[in-house]
Amino acid sequence: MSFLADAATMFGRAPRRPTSFSEEAEILHGRKRRAHVTKLLEDARARPPRTTWRNRRWAVLIGVNLLFTISFWLDIQIVEGSLTASRFLGFHLADVYSSLLVILAQRHVAVNLVIGSVTVMILWAVVGGRAYCSWVCPYHLVAELAEKLHLRLAERGIVQDHVFHRGVRTVLWFGFAALALVTASTLFLTLNPIGILSRAVVYGASLALLWVGFLLLFEVVYSRRAWCRYICPIGLTYGVIGAGAPVKVVYHLERCAHEGDCRKVCEVPHVLELTIKGRAEDAEVDIGPDCTRCGMCVDICPTDSLKYEIKGLRDLL
Ligand code: SF4
Ligand code: SF4
Known part of the structure; x- marks a missing residue:
């Protein structure tokens, strides 16, 4: 998929079926499932579920958030503030979208906010913007636990998932920004669960x-x-910032059994539609910028078709 198509999907458009395929992908799509893929699938079904990347991610997320607490309570000033705006060893860090709202509402460009936002943008442009969501954001952690409960209740038919159009997020991104500019109110910052939890x-x-x-x-x-x-809107902002990041989850068509476990665990399953049989346009495809790099699909994939990779440094991870 092209960069623009990926971006359009992130802003809310439904993923499109590819109109052309690489020669290798066409051959792989035409083949029946090979014996070694079936064997990998059977082996995976027989072993306990892997939680390697989830454990690493939870450790980092809890560690980052506790660093704020420890630093505050012991008054050692490693990190001061909260995830919305902080200082790490004296360097300003600021959430990019929150800073934009403050600048629009105050109609004043505070130098510290700009320095903090640019530093944060550089960091997430390298690591992959939405990794902020799954590796740092405290709301992600509690929402993951709530999601487990939702899935259990849904399995028993007690609740149902109601799906909305993903484009709502893009509309709200502009809506909160316009509101800040017109009314000088940062309503989103009051509603933002990340700031509430971090504080x-x-x-x-x-x-x-x-x-x-x-x-x-x-x-x-x-x-x-x-x-x-x-x-x-914070997740969307980091998605845009990290669209070209070298750290990616990459899909390998050759190994895929198309059973779809990955799409069932993904927070943003539209990025994994290419794992449906006949959808990947190449033998290897980077997962789109809305991917939070949470690693749930990497853990669950029975045939290791989804892997973390750093572009240009293959097999390092
Ligand atoms: S989308 Fe927002 S609330 Fe959700 S994990 Fe990302 S930053 Fe946190
Ligand atoms: S594609 Fe995989 S790594 Fe990305 S958000 Fe979905 S489950 Fe997480």
Whole structure:
């Protein structure tokens, strides 16, 4: 898929079926499932589920968030502030979308916010923007736990997932920005569960946690991962920033059994539609910029068709 097609998919367009295929992909699509892929599939079904990347990710996410707390309580000033705006060893760091809203609302460009945002943009442009979501964002962690509960209840027919158009997130991105510019209000920052949780982790609980509880309840009983899938402009911003990042999850058609386990665990399953038989236009395809690099598909894929790769440094990971 081209860069523009990937971007359009991230902004809300449904993934398109490819109109042409590489020669290698055409041969692979035409083949019946080979014996070694069937064997890999059987072996994977017989072993306990892997959680390697999830464990690493949770350790990093909890570690990053606790660093704020430890630094504050021990007054050692390694990191000061919260995920919305902070200083790491004296260097300014600022969430890019939150900074944009503050600048629009105040109609004033604060130098510290610009320095902090540019530093953060450079970091996530290299690592892969939406890795912020799954490796740092505290809401991701609690939403993952709520999602498990949603899936259990859905399995028993107690709740149902209600799907919205993903384009809503793009509309809200512009909506919150326009609101900040016109009314000088940073409404999104009040509603933002990342800021609420990050401040709670550092400074202690507040009534605002009730709002986070309401969001989680909504996701459990009505719409799976609704905030991250359809609302959060921060996730979209980091998706754009990291669109060309060298750290990717890469799909290998040759190994794929097309059983679709990966799409069932993915927060953004539209990026994995290429794993459906007949959809990948090449033998190896990079997963699109909306991918959070969470590694759930890497862990669950029974035939190791999805792998982390650093472009230009193959097999390092
Ligand atoms: S989409 Fe937003 S709330 Fe969800 S994980 Fe990403 S930054 Fe956090
Ligand atoms: S494609 Fe894989 S790594 Fe990316 S968000 Fe989905 S499950 Fe996570």
